Amino acid sequence: MVVSAASSLVCRNCGAQVPLRPQHACFECFGPLEIGYDTAALARVTRADIEAGPANIWRYAPLLPVGQDPDSRVTLNPGLTPLVRADALAEAVGLRAPLWVKDDSANPTHSFKDRVVSTALTAARGFGFTRFACASTGNLANSVAAHAARAGVPSMVFIPHDLESGKVLTTAVYGGDVVAIEGSYDDVNRLCSELTETDEFEKTAFVNVNIRPFYAEGSKTLGYEVAEQLGWRIPAQVVIPMASGELLTKVDKAFAELVEIGLVPATSWRVFGAQSRGCNPIVTALHSGSDDIVPVKPTGIAKSLNIGDPAAGRYALESVRRSGGWMDDADDDEIREGIRLLAATSGIFAETAGGVTVAVLRKLVASGRLDPDAETVVFNTGDGLKTLDAVDGLVGPTYRIRPSLRAAREAGLVG
Amino acid sequence: MVVSAASSLVCRNCGAQVPLRPQHACFECFGPLEIGYDTAALARVTRADIEAGPANIWRYAPLLPVGQDPDSRVTLNPGLTPLVRADALAEAVGLRAPLWVKDDSANPTHSFKDRVVSTALTAARGFGFTRFACASTGNLANSVAAHAARAGVPSMVFIPHDLESGKVLTTAVYGGDVVAIEGSYDDVNRLCSELTETDEFEKTAFVNVNIRPFYAEGSKTLGYEVAEQLGWRIPAQVVIPMASGELLTKVDKAFAELVEIGLVPATSWRVFGAQSRGCNPIVTALHSGSDDIVPVKPTGIAKSLNIGDPAAGRYALESVRRSGGWMDDADDDEIREGIRLLAATSGIFAETAGGVTVAVLRKLVASGRLDPDAETVVFNTGDGLKTLDAVDGLVGPTYRIRPSLRAAREAGLVG
Numbered sequence: 045m046v047v048s049a050a051s052s053l054v055c056r057n058c059g060a061q062v063p064l065r066p067q068h069a070c071f072e073c074f075g076p077l078e079i080g081y082d083t084a085a086l087a088r089v090t091r092a093d094i095e096a097g098p099a100n101i102w103r104y105a106p107l108l109p110v111g112q113d114p115d116s117r118v119t120l121n122p123g124l125t126p127l128v129r130a131d132a133l134a135e136a137v138g139l140r141a142p143l144w145v146k147d148d149s150a151n152p153t154h155s156f157k158d159r160v161v162s163t164a165l166t167a168a169r170g171f172g173f174t175r176f177a178c179a180s181t182g183n184l185a186n187s188v189a190a191h192a193a194r195a196g197v198p199s200m201v202f203i204p205h206d207l208e209s210g211k212v213l214t215t216a217v218y219g220g221d222v223v224a225i226e227g228s229y230d231d232v233n234r235l236c237s238e239l240t241e242t243d244e245f246e247k248t249a250f251v252n253v254n255i256r257p258f259y260a261e262g263s264k265t266l267g268y269e270v271a272e273q274l275g276w277r278i279p280a281q282v283v284i285p286m287a288s289g290e291l292l293t294k295v296d297k298a299f300a301e302l303v304e305i306g307l308v309p310a311t312s313w314r315v316f317g318a319q320s321r322g323c324n325p326i327v328t329a330l331h332s333g334s335d336d337i338v339p340v341k342p343t344g345i346a347k348s349l350n351i352g353d354p355a356a357g358r359y360a361l362e363s364v365r366r367s368g369g370w371m372d373d374a375d376d377d378e379i380r381e382g383i384r385l386l387a388a389t390s391g392i393f394a395e396t397a398g399g400v401t402v403a404v405l406r407k408l409v410a411s412g413r414l415d416p417d418a419e420t421v422v423f424n425t426g427d428g429l430k431t432l433d434a435v436d437g438l439v440g441p442t443y444r445i446r447p448s449l450r451a452a453r454e455a456g457l458v459g
Numbered sequence: 460m461v462v463s464a465a466s467s468l469v470c471r472n473c474g475a476q477v478p479l480r481p482q483h484a485c486f487e488c489f490g491p492l493e494i495g496y497d498t499a500a501l502a503r504v505t506r507a508d509i510e511a512g513p514a515n516i517w518r519y520a521p522l523l524p525v526g527q528d529p530d531s532r533v534t535l536n537p538g539l540t541p542l543v544r545a546d547a548l549a550e551a552v553g554l555r556a557p558l559w560v561k562d563d564s565a566n567p568t569h570s571f572k573d574r575v576v577s578t579a580l581t582a583a584r585g586f587g588f589t590r591f592a593c594a595s596t597g598n599l600a601n602s603v604a605a606h607a608a609r610a611g612v613p614s615m616v617f618i619p620h621d622l623e624s625g626k627v628l629t630t631a632v633y634g635g636d637v638v639a640i641e642g643s644y645d646d647v648n649r650l651c652s653e654l655t656e657t658d659e660f661e662k663t664a665f666v667n668v669n670i671r672p673f674y675a676e677g678s679k680t681l682g683y684e685v686a687e688q689l690g691w692r693i694p695a696q697v698v699i700p701m702a703s704g705e706l707l708t709k710v711d712k713a714f715a716e717l718v719e720i721g722l723v724p725a726t727s728w729r730v731f732g733a734q735s736r737g738c739n740p741i742v743t744a745l746h747s748g749s750d751d752i753v754p755v756k757p758t759g760i761a762k763s764l765n766i767g768d769p770a771a772g773r774y775a776l777e778s779v780r781r782s783g784g785w786m787d788d789a790d791d792d793e794i795r796e797g798i799r800l801l802a803a804t805s806g807i808f809a810e811t812a813g814g815v816t817v818a819v820l821r822k823l824v825a826s827g828r829l830d831p832d833a834e835t836v837v838f839n840t841g842d843g844l845k846t847l848d849a850v851d852g853l854v855g856p857t858y859r860i861r862p863s864l865r866a867a868r869e870a871g872l873v874g
Contacts, residue, residue, distance in 0.1 A: 099514050099539075120806055124514070126536065126567070132611055152541070152565065152806070154844070194806030196547055200872075205859060210625075213847050216854035219803035223872070224856040231862035238864050244873040388634035391535055391567070391609030429569070429844035432628050439631035441639040444620060447646035449653050457615075457638070458659045 049085035050109035053077040053257055056359060064109065066171050066249070068256040076355065079109045079261045087305045091276060094268075094307075099124045101159055101265040107301065109261055110166040118165035118195045120187075122158030123265055125150040127273040127421070132389035137406040139414075144279070144421045146270055147392050153190045153214075154427035155183035155348075155395075156266060156291065161191050161251055163262035168249030169195075175248040176220075177201060179236040181229050181287070181348045182211030183395075183426055188251060189218035200248070202232045208347060210430050228342060230353050260356075263291045267298025270421055276308050280418035283316040283405050285397045285425055286326055286371070287349040289360030292317050295423075296363040315363045316414060317371035318404035320346035320396075324373040326357040330364065331371075337361075345376045345434050346396040348426055370413040374403035380438055382406070383428060393428035401425075464500035465524035468492040468672055471774060479524065481586050481664070483671040491770065492672045494524045502720045506691060509683075509722075514539045516574055516680040522716065524676055525581040533580035533610045535602075537573030538680055540565040542688040542836070547804035552821040554829075559694070559836045561685055562807050568605045568629075569842035570598035570763075570810075571681060571706065576606050576666055578677035583664030584610075590663040591635075592616060594651040596644050596702070596763045597626030598810075598841055603666060604633035615663070617647045623762060625845050643757060645768050675771075678706045682713025685836055691723050695833035696784070698731040698820050700812045700840055701741055702764040704775030707732050710838075711778040730778045731829060732786035733819035735761035735811075739788040741772040745779065746786075752776075760791045760849050761811040763841055785828040789818035795853055797821070798843060808843030816840075 052061040057075025068077055089106040097103030101123030105111045111119070126147045134143035148156040161184065165176055176192045176199045178184050185201035192199030199220030203212065204227065216222045225232045233253070239245045240254045251259045271278050278299045284292040296315050302308045319327045322344020325337045337357040342350035354360070364371055374382065382399035385406075386392055394402070401422050408414035428435070445451040452458050467476040472490025483492055504521040512518030516538030520526045526534070541562045549558035563571040576599065580591055591614045593603045600616035607614030614635030618627065619642065631637045640647045648668070654660045655669045666674045686693050693714045699707040711730050717723045734742045737759020740752050752772040757765035769775070779786055789797065797814035800821075801807055809817070816837050823829035843850070860866040867873050 121541065128609075150565070150567065153808075154569075154842075190802075190806040190808070192806075193803050194543075203856075205856075209851070210844060210847055212856060213850050213854060214808055214844060216856065217799060217802040217808055217843065217850050218806060219799070219854075221858065222856045223870075224859040225862045226860065227862035235862045235864070235867065239867065239873065242864075242873045384632060384634070387605075387632040388608050391605040391607075391633060393568075393605070393629060393632055427569075427844070428632065429625060429629060429842070432625055435628050435632050436624070439628060439634075441618075441620075441627060441631065441637045443636065444639040445641065447640045447642035447650045449650070449657075452650065452654065455638075458654065458657045 048109050048112055049081045049106065050079050051082045052080045054080035066255050068254060077257045079257050083304065086301065089305060091307055094272065101162060101262070104265050104268045107264065107268065108163060109258055110163055110170060116166060116170060117162065118169050118191060119162040120152035120158055120191055120194060122151040122162055124269060127270060128390060128392060130390045133386060136385060136389055138409045139416050139420060141417050141419045145390055145392055146266065146421055146423045148266065148423065148425050149392065149394065149427035153186045154430065155187065156425040157183045157187040159265050160259045160262035161187040164251035164255050164259035165191050165249070167255055167258035173247055173249035175200060177248050177250045178252055179229065179233040179250065181350055182207045183348050183430065184252065185215040186211060189215045189220045192220050193218040202236055204229055204232055208431055208433055210432060229351055260290050260294060263294035264298035266423065267295035268302065271299065271302050271308050278302065278308055278311050278313045279421045281314050281316060281414055281420040283318060283401055283408065283420065283422040285349055285401045285423065286317045286319050286360055287351045287354065289326055289354045289356035293356050293359045293363050296367065313367060314369040315367045316369045316408055317360055317364055318401045319371070319373045320344045320349055320379060320400050321373045321375040322346065323350045323352060325352065326354055326360055327371045327373045329357065330361055335361065346379055346400050348395060348397045349400060370408060372404045372407045374400050374407070378403040380434055383435060384438065392424060394424045395426035395428050395431040396434050397426050398424035399434070463524050463527055464496045464521065465494050466497045467495045469495035481670050483669060494672050494676045498719065501716065504720060506722055509687065516577060516677070519680050519683045522679065522683065523578060524673055525578055525585060531581060531585060532577065533584050533606060534577040535567035535573055535606055535609060537566040537577060539684060542685060543805060543807060545805045548801060551800060551804055553824045554831050554835060556832050556834045560805055560807055561681065561836055561838045563681065563838065563840050564807070564809065564842035568601045569845065570602065571840040572598045572602040574680050575674045575677035576602040579666035579670050579674035580606050580664070582670055582673035588662055588664035590615065591666065592663050593666045594644065594648040594668065596765055597622045598763050598845065599667065600630040601626060604630045604635045607635050608633040617651055619644050619647055623846055623848055625847060644766055675705050675709060678709035679713040681838065682710035683717065686714065686717050686723050693717065693723055693726055693728045694836045696729050696731065696829055696835040698733060698816055698823065698835065698837040700764055700816045700838065701732045701734050701775055702766045702769065704741055704769045704771035708771050708774045708778050711782065728782060729784040730782045731784045731823055732775055732779055733816045734786070734788045735759045735764055735794060735815050736788045736790040737761065738765045738767060740767065741769055741775055742786045742788045744772065745776055750776065761794055761815050763810060763812045764815060785823060787819045787822045789815050789822065793818040795849055798850060799853065807839060809839045810841035810843050810846040811849050812841050813839035814849070
């Protein structure tokens with residue numbers, strides 16, 4: 045059995061280290077903790093090790109903090125989602141180099157959250173937690189409830205009361221508890237932090253609160269997969285939607301690790317971030333040249349990105365600035381048009397977050413921030429079936445006729 | 460380049476043979492045509508050939524009539540969907556042997572239709588058709604529109620006007636024409652047959668009409684995958700939902716082929732069919748000991764199975780009778796309960812057709828028709844996100860509270 049190369053929790057703020065355990069904030073400075081690795085152990089991992097693994101995220105188990113033993117996994121086996129060449133989309137937005145869509149709507153509950161939930165809950169069971177929980181804008185709740193059902197473990201998910209009805213039904217159907225909170229995601233998150241301090245929730249793992257470092261680390265697999273699917277190389281540019289900002293930082297971290305341990309050539313890459321106009325605190329900070337993320341009260345249709353006080357915003361800014369990338373935002377009409385454009389050119393139906401990313405891709409090309417001659421990967425993190433309201437009224441039947449040739453003729457379908 | 464082992468179209472009724480071409484009915488007797496193979500060529504295919512192929516249906520290209528040349532494929536690359544061990548579901552329905560769910564909601568447009576559309580449209584492009592079309596209960600329309608968008612080919616799909624809104628939006632978003640017909644699926648299908656005879660539709664491939672043999676053949680991949688995923692062996696029992704009945708017959712055909720060409724041990728298997736109470740003409744024929752399928756006017760929530768005049772019903776009866784299986788049906792309440800049970804025990808959220816199959820599985824165990832001590836595979840052919848209406852009102856938030864510890868306490872979440 046391969047053991048994990050993870051060695052400690054490291055404070056992203058002050059660098060303090062503590063042992064691997066269910067802890068998310070540094071005792072020294074209250075900064076966020078992330079997983080640290082024994083670099084020598086990571087460096088022993090080969091492409092062949094990975095390629096011999098299963099066709100899901102667990103092929104990267106040697107690069108993750110948990111899941112080395114297959115029997116330890118609490119998982120729906122997400123990952124190895126399609127990397128789709130999108131020539132027609134490239135042409136539509138003015139890119140001349142190859143464009144790819146990394147389509148995470150193909151995961152078991154149809155969002156990238158299955159990745160982070162699989163690593164978080166595998167850690168949670170290992171630490172002895174007996175109930176699974178989360179604060180969620182919807183996709184995460186879906187995934188936690190589904191994972192819990194598969195594993196036969198009770199779950200309790202906390203969501204804002206005004207979520208898309210599809211996301212609520214899809215979560216509730218798995219039979220766990222669903223708690224609708226009369227407030228924003230940030231209110232939900234705050235309540236969950238408070239609940240972790242109560243006796244009743246001592247054995248409850250909130251995937252994105254008290255075991256957050258193990259949760260966040262699952263996002264690295266998106267970066268690993270893109271590199272492997274391109275034939276073990278890193279694309280020149282990536283465009284990534286931002287809610288907490290964590291996904292962006294972890295894809296960047298994954299690329300850096302692959303270079304560091306020699307699994308890909310040491311090329312450079314630029315990281316671009318996308319938010320919706322209704323919740324753009326990270327974009328605002330970048331555009332104003334500030335390090336301070338000023339929290340906002342989110343509005344707009346891209347609910348899965350509506351985190352007004354983004355926990356990893358500061359680190360997302362760092363990744364984007366260090367790599368020479370940029371960020372931009374898209375309003376609701378642009379988001380809807382982004383969904384339609386992606387669907388019509390690539391056959392991929394994205395949720396609102398995907399619409400944000402495609403709309404921002406287009407803006408970044410138009411503004412000259414993104415090099416139209418450099419290979420680019422955009423990330424679709426969720427499925428259009430989860431946010432049907434966004435396209436309701438925008439698209440629909442083009443004809444409605446009675447079932448006869450005569451009716452077809454009158455409608456102009458035949459001459 | 461491997462050439463196809465397919466050699467002709469063979470009439471399922473009179474055995475007459477014609478060359479491979481866009482034709483679905485026998486000129487001699489009007490019986491349905493299906494693909495015939497050069498058995499010697501099939502017999503040269505090895506497990507290693509298949510295992511070396513891509514992680515999708517095209518790994519079985521040597522056993523299919525089209526797609527041997529990767530550049531010829533019109534496809535979203537569906538297939539190799541999860542085969543999920545479902546111990547908790549087995550216990551709930553009274554099975555003592557291993558139970559598996561073959562989960563085709565994991566396909567790109569989240570139903571098994573991606574398989575048949577990929578083989579049909581690959582054939583269609585090869586035959587020189589320049590527009591893609593179908594008569595659909597919803598899932599097929601989704602898939603045809605998405606495939607057409609990816610391939611950059613115009614599409615026109617015909618659907619009953621009263622489909623679930625999710626299925627309509629999901630189809631229309633891809634930008635092709637969507638024609639809503641004021642009638643049943645059988646009316647839609649009849650109109651499409653008439654349209655294929657018009658000049659305007661001469662170059663239009665209706666995947667399930669004028670190129671139906673190539674379409675139906677794609678369903679074989681579900682059978683191949685189950686056998687390969689079980690380690691190259693055939694399960695003792697399979698439970699399959701029936702609309703036209705074609706899926707059931709093709710899984711049975713796939714198993715027979717694998718035995719014939721020596722890729723699996725020559726074990727026996729029993730085939731079970733599932734319909735909804737609102738559209739059960741094949742079940743009715745079996746239960747009354749008749750060979751005649753009497754068409755019905757479909758009702759009920761399982762719209763993807765609502766084909767009142769099932770084209771392959773007679774052959775489904777043959778498969779079930781020959782193999783010693785059985786069929787049963789489930790009413791709308793049982794279907795909803797089937798959806799809920801599958802989700803809560805396995806983490807798989809199925810559309811109504813999956814609810815039908817699980818409900819019928821339970822009945823077949825209870826009635827003693829299905830052996831509770833024999834390994835069983837049930838087929839989930841579509842995603843719960845497509846038929847959310849079915850669970851609306853059945854499940855929902857278990858609590859609704861303000862965002863405070865005090866509110867959580869008042870609701871009984873903490874002491």
